[in-house]
Amino acid sequence: MYGLVALGYHITWATSRTMNFSQGHAVMVGAVIAWGLAVAAGWPLPAALLATLPALAAFGALIERVAVRPFFRASSPAWLLSTIACGIIAENVAQLLFGKDARAFPSSLTQRPILVGGAGFYPQELLIPMVGLGLMALVQLFYHRTGYGRQLKAVAWNAEAAGLMGINVPRAVMAAYALSALLAGVAGVLLAPLLNVAPTMGTIIGLKAFAVAIIGGLTSAPGIVLAGLGYGLLEAVVAGYVSTGAREIVGFGLVILVLVVRPWGLLGAPPARRV
Amino acid sequence: MARAGWGAVAAAALLLPLATSNTYYLYLACSVGLLAIVAAGLNVLAGFAGQISLGHAGFYALGAYGAALAATGLGWPLWASVPVGMVAAAIVGAAVGAAALRVSGPYLAMVTIAFGIIVEHVLMEWVSLTGGPGGIFNIPKLAVGGSYWLIAAATAVTLWLTANLRASAWGRALLAVKSSEVAAEALGISAYLARTTAFTISAALAGLAGGLFAILNGYISPDSFTLQTSIVFLLALLFGGLGSVAGPLVGGVALTLLPELLTGLADYRLILYGSLLLISIYGLPTGVVGAVRSRARRHAPHPALSPETRGREAPPQGKGGDAAALLEVEGLGVSFGGVVALSGVTLTVPSNGITAVIGPNGAGKTTLINLITGYYRPDAGQIRLAGEPIAGHPPYAVARRGVARTFQTAQPFDDLSVVENVMIGVAGARLGHLGGALLHGPGTSRRERALRARALALLDAVGLAPRAEEPAASLPAGLRRGLEIARALATEPRLLLLDEPAAGLSPTEIADLAARLTALRSRGGPAIVLVEHHMDLVMAISDRISVLDYGRVIAAGAPAAVRENPMVIEAYLGVPA
Numbered sequence: 119m120y121g122l123v124a125l126g127y128h129i130t131w132a133t134s135r136t137m138n139f140s141q142g143h144a145v146m147v148g149a150v151i152a153w154g155l156a157v158a159a160g161w162p163l164p165a166a167l168l169a170t171l172p173a174l175a176a177f178g179a180l181i182e183r184v185a186v187r188p189f190f191r192a193s194s195p196a197w198l199l200s201t202i203a204c205g206i207i208a209e210n211v212a213q214l215l216f217g218k219d220a221r222a223f224p225s226s227l228t229q230r231p232i233l234v235g236g237a238g239f240y241p242q243e244l245l246i247p248m249v250g251l252g253l254m255a256l257v258q259l260f261y262h263r264t265g266y267g268r269q270l271k272a273v274a275w276n277a278e279a280a281g282l283m284g285i286n287v288p289r290a291v292m293a294a295y296a297l298s299a300l301l302a303g304v305a306g307v308l309l310a311p312l313l314n315v316a317p318t319m320g321t322i323i324g325l326k327a328f329a330v331a332i333i334g335g336l337t338s339a340p341g342i343v344l345a346g347l348g349y350g351l352l353e354a355v356v357a358g359y360v361s362t363g364a365r366e367i368v369g370f371g372l373v374i375l376v377l378v379v380r381p382w383g384l385l386g387a388p389p390a391r392r393v
Numbered sequence: 394m395a396r397a398g399w400g401a402v403a404a405a406a407l408l409l410p411l412a413t414s415n416t417y418y419l420y421l422a423c424s425v426g427l428l429a430i431v432a433a434g435l436n437v438l439a440g441f442a443g444q445i446s447l448g449h450a451g452f453y454a455l456g457a458y459g460a461a462l463a464a465t466g467l468g469w470p471l472w473a474s475v476p477v478g479m480v481a482a483a484i485v486g487a488a489v490g491a492a493a494l495r496v497s498g499p500y501l502a503m504v505t506i507a508f509g510i511i512v513e514h515v516l517m518e519w520v521s522l523t524g525g526p527g528g529i530f531n532i533p534k535l536a537v538g539g540s541y542w543l544i545a546a547a548t549a550v551t552l553w554l555t556a557n558l559r560a561s562a563w564g565r566a567l568l569a570v571k572s573s574e575v576a577a578e579a580l581g582i583s584a585y586l587a588r589t590t591a592f593t594i595s596a597a598l599a600g601l602a603g604g605l606f607a608i609l610n611g612y613i614s615p616d617s618f619t620l621q622t623s624i625v626f627l628l629a630l631l632f633g634g635l636g637s638v639a640g641p642l643v644g645g646v647a648l649t650l651l652p653e654l655l656t657g658l659a660d661y662r663l664i665l666y667g668s669l670l671l672i673s674i675y676g677l678p679t680g681v682v683g684a685v686r687s688r689a690r691r692h693a694p695h696p697a698l699s700p701e702t703r704g705r706e707a708p709p710q711g712k713g714g715d716a717a718a719l720l721e722v723e724g725l726g727v728s729f730g731g732v733v734a735l736s737g738v739t740l741t742v743p744s745n746g747i748t749a750v751i752g753p754n755g756a757g758k759t760t761l762i763n764l765i766t767g768y769y770r771p772d773a774g775q776i777r778l779a780g781e782p783i784a785g786h787p788p789y790a791v792a793r794r795g796v797a798r799t800f801q802t803a804q805p806f807d808d809l810s811v812v813e814n815v816m817i818g819v820a821g822a823r824l825g826h827l828g829g830a831l832l833h834g835p836g837t838s839r840r841e842r843a844l845r846a847r848a849l850a851l852l853d854a855v856g857l858a859p860r861a862e863e864p865a866a867s868l869p870a871g872l873r874r875g876l877e878i879a880r881a882l883a884t885e886p887r888l889l890l891l892d893e894p895a896a897g898l899s900p901t902e903i904a905d906l907a908a909r910l911t912a913l914r915s916r917g918g919p920a921i922v923l924v925e926h927h928m929d930l931v932m933a934i935s936d937r938i939s940v941l942d943y944g945r946v947i948a949a950g951a952p953a954a955v956r957e958n959p960m961v962i963e964a965y966l967g968v969p970a
Contacts, residue, residue, distance in 0.1 A: 137499065188675065196674050198445065198499055199631070202624065203670035210663035321620065325506060332503055366514045370507035377504055378492045 121346020122250040122305040123327035124334065125257060126298030131336045133270050133294035136186050136197045138178070140205025142324015144299040146317060148174050148306025150212050153315045167307055171300055177208075178299025182292045205320065212317035246308050247347065253301060254343045270294055329373040402642070406545050416537045421649060423540055423609050426548040427602045429645030432630040433555045433638075434598025439627070440636035441564060442591035443571030444497060447623050448505030451512035452482040452596040454618035456603025458516065461529045461613055471535065471608055478604035479597055486596020490589040497588075509623050516615040528614025532607050540609045547605060548642070551598060554831045556638040558594075561830035561837060562820040562844070565809060567591050569817050572806035576877075578788035579766065579798050580884055581822035590827065599626075628666060631673040636808070719744035719920050720765070720888055725774035725784075726944075727764060734760045735944040738774070742888065747914055747921045749931045749952075752941035753964055758924045759801060761941070762890050765922075766798050767791040778888070793822050797886035797919070801893050803873040805880070807866035811857060814865050814876055815848035818883030848883065855879045855909070871902045878909075882919075889919045895927040903927065907934050932956065940964065 123141055130137045138144070151173055155166035185200035261267040272280040273290045281287045305323075313319060326349070334345030349369065357365040409422055431453060439445050459478030463469045469477070493504040516523045523529065535543065558564045569577040570584045578584055607613050625648060633644025651669075652662060720742040727735050735757045742748045750758050763769045765776055767788040776784040783791050797818075806814050824830070829837040852858045855875045860868065868876060874894055881889055895903050910921060911934050925931050931938065931952070938955045940948040942964040948955050955961055 139499075139502075185671070198502055199627070200671055200674050203667040203674070205667075206624070206663045206670075207667035210661060210667065213663075214660060325510070325620075328503055329507065332500065361518065364514075364518065367511050367518070370511050373507045374492065374504055377496055377500060 120323075120327045120330040120349055121334075121343040122246075122253060122308075123302050123323060124331035124342045124346055125254060125339060126301045127328060127331040128336060128339055128342050129257070129298045129301070130291075130294045131331075133273050134186070134291045136189075136291075137201075137336075138181055138186070138295065138298065139198055139201040139328075140181070140208065140320070140324060141298065141302055141327060142320035142322070143205040143208045144174060144177060144181075144302035144320075145306040145309065145323050146212060146320030147177055147208060148303030149310040149315045149319065150216050150306075150317065151303075152307045152310055154216070170303055170307060174299045174303030174306075175296040177303075178295040178297070179292050181299070182295035186291070186295065187288060205324070209317050209320060216315075216317055246305075247350075249304065249308060250343065250346070253304065254339060257297075257301075258339060266293075326369065329370060332373060333376045398639070403549070406549075410538060410541055414538075419537045419541045420609075421653060423537070423544045423605075425642075425645045425649045426544040427606055427609070427645075428626070428629050428649055429548050429642045430551045430602040430605075431599045431626045432633060432641030432644050433551045434595035434602075435626055435630045436595075436636065436638075436641050437555060437558065437567070437598075438591045438595040439630060440640070441559065441567035441571065442588050444494070444588055444592070445502055445627065446505040446592070446595070447502050447620065447627065448507070448509030448512075449595070449599045449626050450618045450620065450622035451505075451509040452486055452599035453603040453606070453622065453626075454512050454516060454615075455482040455485055456600030457607040457613045457618070458523060458529070458603075459600065460604035461532045461607045462522070464532055464608070465529060471533065475601070475604035475608065478607070479600040482600020482603065483593055483597035486600075487589065487593040490592030490596070494585060494588045494592060505623075506620065509618075509620055513615055513618055513620075516618065524614075526615060528612065528616075529607075530612040532611045532613070534608050534611035537609075540605070544605050544609065547601060551601070552638060552642060555641075557831055557833040559638060561833070561841070562816070562824045563587075563590070563827055563830040565813055565817050565820070566824055568808050569806045572808045573804045575768070575788075576800065576804040576806065577817075579792055579800075580818050580880070581789050581792040582817070582824075583787075583789045583822075624670075625666065628670050628673065632669055718742065719779055720922075721775070721777045721780075722761075722765065723775040723777075725761070725764060725771050725776065727760065727769055727772050733944055735764070735941075736773075738941070738944070738946055740939055740946065740949075742920050742922055744779075744887070744920050745914065745917065746936035747910060747923055747934055749923045749925060749935035749938045750941060751925065751928075751931055751938060756941040756964075757944045758941055759892055760944075762798060762892050762922070762924060765791075766796055766890065789822065792884065795885075795887035795919075796890065797881035797884045797888070798890040799874070799877045799881055799892055799894060801896065803870070803877045805865040805868065805873050805876050807864065809865055810862050811865050811868065811876060812845065812848050812852060812861040815851050815880050815883050816844045818880040819844050819847045819851075821884045851879045851883050852876075871898050874898065874906075882913075886919045888922065890922045890924070892924050893926060894923070895925055895930050903930055906930070910934055
């Protein structure tokens, strides 16, 4: 699940060397919209899901237009702060529309746990890593097998040259942002039945996903998915044997450790120094 | 104008307690001061050194809990417990900075966020020490009036310290690292050390504000130290003005008063913060203070250069004297991802005269300079400076041994004035005592005057003295190169490496450059290695020439001999001669 959100960081980083620091808020927006349609408006779940995805893609494109494009060329961390700003605004708007309280999102897949060797799982919990792996495979296919995916890769390699070859670079970056928000939205919809839906849910999910992206290596999609699975397991173990508070301490401590020892991540490529 | 502004602020701060005894207003004024102190600390990190932290609520918390525990657990008096918090924050800040500052940009943001979250959760989990989510109450506190004077004084001292720092060799070094890390290291400044110092100072100031926060309120809990707090800290700085001394104060006032004025809109608070942040980044890249100042500058005339600073001192004398080989490069090789950039390069540079390195594009000339100055690590071979091996040493260490360089694209520090650029070179690695820089002691002011006089003399020698006080960013291309050479010479190098100094210069400027380089040689200046495409210049002034092609030395010797060498002609013209 973290892997799915973290993949979003990878997609925009790989294309534009920028990323949406409020990726977690896209998860929240996805969960809130799905809740609004499926629970409040009573739509059937597939319809709600279908309607949520384009909305998320639009959200990602909007963030790119407002918070990233003006600062694309700036080496300053302006885009980092402006995407955070967009995230807090989205959180507040969701709060006004949705209310501050968390609400449950019923799903047929969280009614009865199945028992595997003494531990109980909801089918939903098994669904998430499967969808995650499937989407990762799709993203890889998209990058390597389709013309549009190759265009995005070209932009990642050298935006200027890609522009000269006739690729619409701003549009490619916007597409990357839309795709990344879309993945976050899928994660939000999948997560909604497990966690409760609340406007404040985005921050911590986004941070953990970012931690995962860094541990796995921002430049490596398989590294991120592996790190996502590992991080989820580690969290479950620490929360089970120590405490839920210790979970965050161990998790984020690990990030600092990885950054100190191997700043480009476990499977990422070390950046070349340019003089 | 700035002085009058500060006078008005000080007068307002002194008069406020006389004008009102309303404790609510005094409490608000205290909050302004605390926010200003943290923002001033962040300013040292972000405004001077160019690194963003999103975890300073963690240091604020360490200061607050340190002070609170010293006061409640150990029963220490206030004047002792606040420094406990500050020292705790500084020590942890130095440790986190030393670990985290190997990375920068979004990675550093992540480390600081992670640090903040870890602190927050430790505060909640370690119930026996911190009281858990309930926090610590019964902290002995001052009356609001007393707190006000204490916090006002602390704010004033903090702003004074950061102003001193900005005007010192340390402050210039931080700004140089922010502006161009590569160029700063070429002058002997360790970017890592500079950033870690800035991080530690900013953590200590956040700790100070946290300690004062604890004794102002008498009660602290983890709720006050979340990621959102860190964002507000950063927002105060950005809104007020990144890099300016007054910015944190302006930001502190704005970010404290706005939410109070808009209490009816409490539900929209995050929208307010988010919009302010966007506005600050879009419309006010230098904050409110910067916007006001640039408006004022448009009307002010440029300060004229005072006559006594001109033409006092002769330009530099190199340290090297003997005629033995100064630089020996032997069998040097390096490859990047399978592409062999240099292989088996051997080159000897005597301790005086001009040695030119020429060759077609892509022959590896710049790579050679980057290897000698430590920016790349060689895969094979030796580099010796005056007999001592320097291969693999970091750039700032090579620079400290007396190797200066310029860059193919001139890299002046754009945020600094022309004279400050050269002052950085004069000071080099000798930044002086950090405490002296903060307190602006008499030794520091004397040193500053000496640095400035020396820098002005060097600028005079390249004809840049009349523009000494202008920002380096305002110089046209030719003068930027001149400034860069003056800055490199300011370090009094034994060896000066010039990477295409004539590129983009007009014929007159090239003639000037040639005259200056030969004058430098006749004065017994540093040994010069000249990488250049401009054959007229090379042939006119070089004592020796080495020719590189495809990463190898294909010819070496006196200019006339090299010109006749058939391999050189082939390399340049592509036909066997």
